[in-house]
Amino acid sequence: MKVILEARDVSYHYPGDREAIRGISFHVKKGEKVALVGPNGAGKSTLLQMFNGMIRPGKGTILFDNEPIRYDASSLRQLRKRVGYVMQNADRQIIAPTVYQDVAFGPANLGYDEKAIHEAVALALRQVGMAGFERRPPHHLSGGEKKKVAIAGVLAMDPDILVFDEPTSGLDPSGSEDLMELLEELNHEGKTIFISTHDVELAYPWADRVILLLDGEILEENVPAVAFGDPELVRKAHLSVPILLELSQELGRRGFAQPEQKPRSVLDMIHILENLLQHKTCCHPSPGTISVFNVDEGDLSSVSVWMQARPGICIGAMGTRAKMCAAKENLTLAFTYGVIDKCILRALRGQDSLILTTNAMAARVGARVEAYCKESGTTICVIPLMSDSDTGSRE
Amino acid sequence: MFETLLDDAAQNNAFRHIHPGTKILLGLGSLVICLVSPTPVVPVLSGLILSMVLLVPARIPARIYGELLLAPVVFSVFSIVVLLFMLGGGDVVWEFSPVPWIHLTITTNAIHQSVLILSRVFGCMVSLFFIALTIPMTDLFNVMKRCRVPVELIDLMMIMYRYIFIFYDQAKEIWQAQKMRLGYQRPKESIHSFSMLCGMLFISSWIAGEDIVRAMDCRCYNGIMPSLDPMEPVRMQSFIPVVLYLSGLGGILVAITTGIVVFS
Numbered sequence A: 001m002k003v004i005l006e007a008r009d010v011s012y013h014y015p016g017d018r019e020a021i022r023g024i025s026f027h028v029k030k031g032e033k034v035a036l037v038g039p040n041g042a043g044k045s046t047l048l049q050m051f052n053g054m055i056r057p058g059k060g061t062i063l064f065d066n067e068p069i070r071y072d073a074s075s076l077r078q079l080r081k082r083v084g085y086v087m088q089n090a091d092r093q094i095i096a097p098t099v100y101q102d103v104a105f106g107p108a109n110l111g112y113d114e115k116a117i118h119e120a121v122a123l124a125l126r127q128v129g130m131a132g133f134e135r136r137p138p139h140h141l142s143g144g145e146k147k148k149v150a151i152a153g154v155l156a157m158d159p160d161i162l163v164f165d166e167p168t169s170g171l172d173p174s175g176s177e178d179l180m181e182l183l184e185e186l187n188h189e190g191k192t193i194f195i196s197t198h199d200v201e202l203a204y205p206w207a208d209r210v211i212l213l214l215d216g217e218i219l220e221e222n223v224p225a226v227a228f229g230d231p232e233l234v235r236k237a238h239l240s241v242p243i244l245l246e247l248s249q250e251l252g253r254r255g256f257a258q259p260e261q262k263p264r265s266v267l268d269m270i271h272i273l274e275n276l277l278q279h280k281t282c283c284h285p286s287p288g289t290i291s292v293f294n295v296d297e298g299d300l301s302s303v304s305v306w307m308q309a310r311p312g313i314c315i316g317a318m319g320t321r322a323k324m325c326a327a328k329e330n331l332t333l334a335f336t337y338g339v340i341d342k343c344i345l346r347a348l349r350g351q352d353s354l355i356l357t358t359n360a361m362a363a364r365v366g367a368r369v370e371a372y373c374k375e376s377g378t379t380i381c382v383i384p385l386m387s388d389s390d391t392g393s394r395e
Numbered sequence B: 001m002f003e004t005l006l007d008d009a010a011q012n013n014a015f016r017h018i019h020p021g022t023k024i025l026l027g028l029g030s031l032v033i034c035l036v037s038p039t040p041v042v043p044v045l046s047g048l049i050l051s052m053v054l055l056v057p058a059r060i061p062a063r064i065y066g067e068l069l070l071a072p073v074v075f076s077v078f079s080i081v082v083l084l085f086m087l088g089g090g091d092v093v094w095e096f097s098p099v100p101w102i103h104l105t106i107t108t109n110a111i112h113q114s115v116l117i118l119s120r121v122f123g124c125m126v127s128l129f130f131i132a133l134t135i136p137m138t139d140l141f142n143v144m145k146r147c148r149v150p151v152e153l154i155d156l157m158m159i160m161y162r163y164i165f166i167f168y169d170q171a172k173e174i175w176q177a178q179k180m181r182l183g184y185q186r187p188k189e190s191i192h193s194f195s196m197l198c199g200m201l202f203i204s205s206w207i208a209g210e211d212i213v214r215a216m217d218c219r220c221y222n223g224i225m226p227s228l229d230p231m232e233p234v235r236m237q238s239f240i241p242v243v244l245y246l247s248g249l250g251g252i253l254v255a256i257t258t259g260i261v262v263f264s
Helices: A046-051 A073-082 A099-109 A114-128 A143-155 A174-188 A202-207 A230-236 A245-251 A267-274 A300-308 A320-328 A338-348 A359-376 B002-012 B020-036 B043-057 B062-086 B108-134 B137-146 B151-180 B187-217 B236-258
Strands: A005-013 A019-029 A033-037 A058-064 A084-085 A161-165 A192-197 A209-214 A217-222 A292-293 A314-317 A353-357 A382-384 B092-096 B102-107
Touching: A005 A046, A005 A192, A005 A359, A019 A046, A019 A058, A019 A192, A019 B062, A033 A174, A046 A058, A046 A084, A046 A161, A046 B020, A046 B187, A073 A084, A073 A143, A084 A230, A084 B108, A099 A114, A099 A143, A114 A143, A114 A320, A143 A161, A143 A174, A143 A359, A143 B062, A161 A174, A174 A192, A174 A202, A174 A359, A202 A245, A209 B137, A217 A230, A230 B002, A245 A267, A267 A338, A267 A359, A292 A359, A314 A338, A320 A353, A338 A359, A338 B151, A353 A359, A359 A382, B002 B062, B020 B043, B020 B108, B020 B137, B020 B236, B043 B062, B043 B108, B043 B236, B062 B102, B062 B108, B102 B108, B137 B151, B151 B187
Parallel strands: A033 A192, A033 A209, A084 A161, A161 A192, A292 A353, A292 A382, A314 A353
Antiparallel strands: A005 A019, A005 A058, A209 A217, B092 B102
16 A cells, blocks of 8 residues: 655654654555554644644654655645644634634635535535534534534545544544544545544554554554553553453453454454353354445435334444434434444344445445454345335345 | 623524525614604614514514613613703703702703603614624624625634634633632632633633634635625515515604604
8 A cells, every 4th residue: 555644753842842752753554544642742743733744843754645745835735735634622723603614714725716615615514414504603513513513624625634633532422433433434435544542442443553652752553452452561651451452361361262362342352252152152043134225325215114114123324424314314323333343243133233324334334244254154144225126125 | 691692692593594684774774764763753663663573583582682672771771861951941840959059950852852862772772683683793794795894804803703702611711710719709809810810811812823823724724714605695575574664664754754644
């Protein structure tokens, strides 16, 4: 994969202060999800602000698309269009008196014409699920909604890489999960995503790669299971071991599970336990099915008959548009994040579920279920639902 | 308190989707008619009708509207009491000498004048409240842009409007923190607490100012503040009643002044 962002021996110190960043080198590949994890004051925000040229490193270079960043006004504008930066405090990022004006701020300043601005804003608001809020002033929005508007403001410029400083700070647990799901969705639409956080429980299942930062230096750079798996490192970085990882380590120490098994989700954990208790399988003899409906391909209302025929079915939605469609049809969603895993868990208990999904996420359901089935040796049927037939299913 | 109250009402009333130009025409039109009216009948009529319009079809909560009206009513009633004694002319209705060297008199002309002023204040206040309660600031910015108010001024106003609420929340937080730790207990200490609040607010506005510049830079700022044009066009079903109402009010005014209709 192509490298999109690279830091080469970067150092920085604030005027009259000790060094905030001390000789850091790393790279981010296109389409990756990277989490920069470290305690408060580790230099996370400083490092992030170097990516879009807000802070110029004292020593070393930052490369974007294999070109060193240039710091003249027009190059910086070009860079900031491609590196979208979402600030920690949405109130500080939203500058205009209405949602529309704020989201239109970037495109307008990039010199788009009226029509292009309108399209960019409509698309960005749809992506974050805030369509219809155009005329609302920001002080009438909740914390989570403000965050989404701030993200839409950056998405409207169609950047290649999105940089988030503490994306979940100030959000409630379900808001945080929703946001991580949105980041996942944006990643599937082709954006590279780089976040800083100190929430290991969120970063652990989400990130492709984790960079542990402490006192301006990289402590460890690896896949989450390794970076978070070393208690010594984690203690040094003032973090905590993710609970699933700790549980599997403890099982490993007692000889119950192989130490190389690193569960990233409840489903993985169940799989490990299942192998442990092979005689008493916790799996239902005939697993349930997972139906998938793509809201981008058909009208959701056309499957209502199908749903009425199955009153016990649980519905999950992946992707902002799918969630909006469900809200329009007054469907009660049982799952809005970690949907596939939760549906597999249901299927293992012999229950059926329906996943509403969008174009970007549709392929993921099949891939994830197939991967799980291969690993565990079970078969779970994934049935794509078509909108035009009222029986609604084909194998 | 009032600024958030007004903003809430303006954002949530049932006239939210009527074109702001129509609403401004109604507000300013009745304001002018109330101001030029030589008789108290027209402003009182206009005030009552607009109040009913605000309360019933526009669905402004009666409590908010009452609280808003209370402030100018109290103020103008006190002023009128003074005016009653200050103005002269006509027959003496009532005389009062609290001490031998002060004579207070109320005359018929003074009563006429005071009633007229009171009614004008009432009519004009209601007209202004109509604008304040039914047109959100964001729509007013659009109207200003149409009226060729310099863009720089509008941009500044937009940023100020955005930050009023942030600073208001901040001030409230600081004030609460002071109260919780027993600030504002004695008069002298209140002054100290208040000055501390102002100082803190100044520092945080300074930081916020730097943050805005950074936020704008992050999003490729090049001197443009986008605008949001009114979504709703001028609709005849709201525009025609406004024109009819204003011409009716104007008609009554003309009829009274030219003496076609005589109110005793």
